[in-house]
Amino acid sequence: MKKILCLCLFFFSVLAVSADDGYRLWLRYELVSSAKLLANYRSAITSIHFPGTSPSLNAAKDELQMGLEGLLGKKVSLQNNTAFNQLVIGTAKSNAVIAALSLSQQLTKAGDEGFVIVTSKQDQKNIIAIAANTDVGVLHGVFHFLRLLQTQQNIQNLSITSAPKIKYRLLNHWDNLNRFVERGYAGFSIWNWHTLPGYIDQRYIDYARANASIGINGAVITNVNANALILTKEYLEKVAALADVFRPYGIKIYLTGRFSAPIEIGKLKTADPLNADVKQWWKNKIDEIYTYIPDFGGFLIKANSEGQPGPQDYKRSHADGANMFAEALAPHGGIVMWRSFVYNNESPEDRLKQAYTEFKPLDGKFNKNVAIQVKNGPLDFQPREPFSPLFGAMPKTPLFMEYQLTQEYLGFSTHLVYMAPLFKEVLNADTYEKGKGSTVAKVLDGSLGGHALSGMAGVSNIGNDINWTGHPFGQSNWYTLGRLAWDHEISSAQIANEWIRQTFGNSRQLVDTVEKIMLSSREAMVNYMTPLGLHHIMGYGHHYGPAPWFDKASRADWNPVYFHKADSIGIGFDRTEKGTNYLSQYAPELKKLYENINTCPEEYLLWFHHVAWDHRMKSGRTLWNEICYRYNVGVVSVRLMQKQWNSIEKQVDKQRFNQVKMLLAVQEKEAVWWRNSCLLYFQTFSKMPIPSSYEKPDHTLEYYKDLSFPLAPGNGR
Numbered sequence: 243m244k245k246i247l248c249l250c251l252f253f254f255s256v257l258a259v260s261a262d263d264g265y266r267l268w269l270r271y272e273l274v275s276s277a278k279l280l281a282n283y284r285s286a287i288t289s290i291h292f293p294g295t296s297p298s299l300n301a302a303k304d305e306l307q308m309g310l311e312g313l314l315g316k317k318v319s320l321q322n323n324t325a326f327n328q329l330v331i332g333t334a335k336s337n338a339v340i341a342a343l344s345l346s347q348q349l350t351k352a353g354d355e356g357f358v359i360v361t362s363k364q365d366q367k368n369i370i371a372i373a374a375n376t377d378v379g380v381l382h383g384v385f386h387f388l389r390l391l392q393t394q395q396n397i398q399n400l401s402i403t404s405a406p407k408i409k410y411r412l413l414n415h416w417d418n419l420n421r422f423v424e425r426g427y428a429g430f431s432i433w434n435w436h437t438l439p440g441y442i443d444q445r446y447i448d449y450a451r452a453n454a455s456i457g458i459n460g461a462v463i464t465n466v467n468a469n470a471l472i473l474t475k476e477y478l479e480k481v482a483a484l485a486d487v488f489r490p491y492g493i494k495i496y497l498t499g500r501f502s503a504p505i506e507i508g509k510l511k512t513a514d515p516l517n518a519d520v521k522q523w524w525k526n527k528i529d530e531i532y533t534y535i536p537d538f539g540g541f542l543i544k545a546n547s548e549g550q551p552g553p554q555d556y557k558r559s560h561a562d563g564a565n566m567f568a569e570a571l572a573p574h575g576g577i578v579m580w581r582s583f584v585y586n587n588e589s590p591e592d593r594l595k596q597a598y599t600e601f602k603p604l605d606g607k608f609n610k611n612v613a614i615q616v617k618n619g620p621l622d623f624q625p626r627e628p629f630s631p632l633f634g635a636m637p638k639t640p641l642f643m644e645y646q647l648t649q650e651y652l653g654f655s656t657h658l659v660y661m662a663p664l665f666k667e668v669l670n671a672d673t674y675e676k677g678k679g680s681t682v683a684k685v686l687d688g689s690l691g692g693h694a695l696s697g698m699a700g701v702s703n704i705g706n707d708i709n710w711t712g713h714p715f716g717q718s719n720w721y722t723l724g725r726l727a728w729d730h731e732i733s734s735a736q737i738a739n740e741w742i743r744q745t746f747g748n749s750r751q752l753v754d755t756v757e758k759i760m761l762s763s764r765e766a767m768v769n770y771m772t773p774l775g776l777h778h779i780m781g782y783g784h785h786y787g788p789a790p791w792f793d794k795a796s797r798a799d800w801n802p803v804y805f806h807k808a809d810s811i812g813i814g815f816d817r818t819e820k821g822t823n824y825l826s827q828y829a830p831e832l833k834k835l836y837e838n839i840n841t842c843p844e845e846y847l848l849w850f851h852h853v854a855w856d857h858r859m860k861s862g863r864t865l866w867n868e869i870c871y872r873y874n875v876g877v878v879s880v881r882l883m884q885k886q887w888n889s890i891e892k893q894v895d896k897q898r899f900n901q902v903k904m905l906l907a908v909q910e911k912e913a914v915w916w917r918n919s920c921l922l923y924f925q926t927f928s929k930m931p932i933p934s935s936y937e938k939p940d941h942t943l944e945y946y947k948d949l950s951f952p953l954a955p956g957n958g959r
């Protein structure tokens with residue numbers, strides 16, 4: 243009996259070691275695996291001088307001590323004396339040793355939120371100083387230092403000055419007050435409105451830690467399809483409790499503003515932004531919010547879009563609406579992020595042209611504390627889109643980027659898609675707004691237009707699933723958003739590399755293999771879903787799976803057939819001068835490049851052109867054969883990802899290994915589903931055979947068309 247008990251204990255302890263539920267994200271602080279480095283780190287960090295107390299400094303101390311204990315396998319205590327200590331941390335105000343170091347040049351560059359980490363001398367001996375101008379800067383510096391250790395970097399000669407390139411770095415939660423997350427695939431909202439404000443879930447603190455570790459400094463905690471109730475006293479008390487948790491971590495709270503709130507909760511008869519009573523109502527409401535949350539960040543607003551109320555209901559412009567909020571927020575230092583995602587099915591204009599048509603004439607008409615938040619592409623978070631032409635068209639207005647981390651159109655949370663290459667592709671795109679080199683990144687960071695406001699937001703992929711994002715690799719996209727908003731010049735490979743090391747481990751084979759999987763994943767998805775510029779051919783409403791045949795939506799521009807326009811001649815949307823002339827919204831250099839079917843980059847071919855089935859592609863294949871090829875390459879790429887993942891089984895904990903393995907199997911099955919159904923459907927137009935070298939579809943087109951998913955997640959309320 244005793245023997246069995248011992249065996250059981252052994253068995254469970256092994257399981258406990260090998261299991262990782264993913265909750266800790268990239269902040270795992272596992273013991274440093276290289277014996278040599280561990281010895282180095284241990285001898286370099288035996289004493290820490292980190293005086294001063296404030297909520298942010300305390301958070302930094304807790305994190306540092308927890309991190310070091312895990313990484314070094316021993317506690318390192320904080321010393322109160324100014325005698326020699328190897329690690330010296332603080333601001334010039336909180337730490338006299340920091341004040342005595344000549345760091346003023348570097349600190350000027352670090353600004354309010356950045357930090358300096360340098361190897362320096364005290365009493366002829368080497369020290370590592372983590373210095374900043376503010377307590378939050380110190381916290382960011384501590385997180386960066388822990389990242390250096392987690393990714394097993396040499397810390398012998400440090401000389402780092404880091405400051406964010408973008409000022410507002412935000413997560414946008416599309417979370418409803420009933421905890422349903424619109425387009426959420428990782429459980430319910432992490433905001434438990436029922437138990438707030440009395441009960442502070444540990445998750446709120448861990449959420450703030452994770453965000454601060456990557457420099458995210460704002461959270462819009464409610465859905466852009468807004469509910470006015472969030473502005474009532476009952477909810478504001480709850481929001482204030484969250485703001486109190488986030489504040490030490492340098493994270494501000496923002497809310498979404500329901501334009502019709504003055505009617506719905508204010509008992510007014512109108513929400514006209516030029517009406518004096520309406521203006522006063524918002525002013526009073528905003529003043530009230532600041533009594534609860536003195537550092538409230540401001541509002542994100544979706545207006546006159548997909549049925550949401552807005553200024554146009556009163557024949558006013560988006561600028562009239564945004565400026566009303568801006569006036570009331572300005573005395574408190576708050577900002578308005580006004581979304582440009584608008585389209586109207588009553589207008590016959592190409593849906594892609596509508597945001598530009600609406601907003602371009604308003605350039606220069608917004609108050610100083612208004613930014614226009616623009617989705618990365620002109621349509622809606624597709625696997626690949628060209629950049630939104632608005633990025634090159636509103637020089638007088640600060641533009642914020644809106645990316646989507648949650649995988650609404652990217653296979654939900656069962657597909658592994660690392661999005662850094664998608665984000666970077668847009669950042670690096672040249673708008674030519676002020677000549678060659680006017681990249682989207684320069685528009686965003688304000689350097690091109692000389693704007694004080696700059697911002698990047700990601701629609702959150704977080705829910706109350708134990709690992710936050712459903713798919714363990716979804717965490718990498720959250721991580722990427724923070725890292726890129728801080729520094730848009732970091733490469734996709736570097737972000738992947740550091741995320742892998744912190745999330746899975748540092749062994750070379752593991753890092754190399756997972757990096758390959760991640761870096762190939764986005765292109766794989768484009769190929770098996772929407773190759774060569776195809777777009778929006780996902781299932782209607784829920785956007786799950788392929789449905790290029792769908793044509794029953796209440797409005798034309800919700801139908802896949804509107805977007806691919808396949809017919810007996812060819813496929814693709816003609817957006818040249820001969821078509822909708824959407825191309826005229828880009829700079830002449832780009833228009834010229836894209837307008838010509840022979841110079842248009844093939845990845846955007848069917849986005850801009852209606853192309854004949856027998857058109858000769860660069861590969862020498864006909865368009866039809868190229869489409870067949872791309873869909874097959876997509877499937878093959880996923881199979882390669884599976885093989886690569888299997889090759890590192892011994893280096894990943896069992897729980898996450900199996901989880902990813904199962905998810906990759908789902909992804910492979912769905913890639914095949916995409917390929918088969920799309921090829922069978924498009925073949926009804928091309929009338930051409932699928933080349934015999936490829937696998938044959940194992941079902942009929944009718945079979946695929948009959949599949950229905952009324953309860954697919956993320957869709958509804």
Ligand code: GCV
Pocket residue numbers: 416424425466467544548583622650
């Ligand atoms: C929050 C798409 C999504 C909607 C989303 C909308 C938006 O249309 O399908 O769920 O609404 O974009 O960004 O406002």
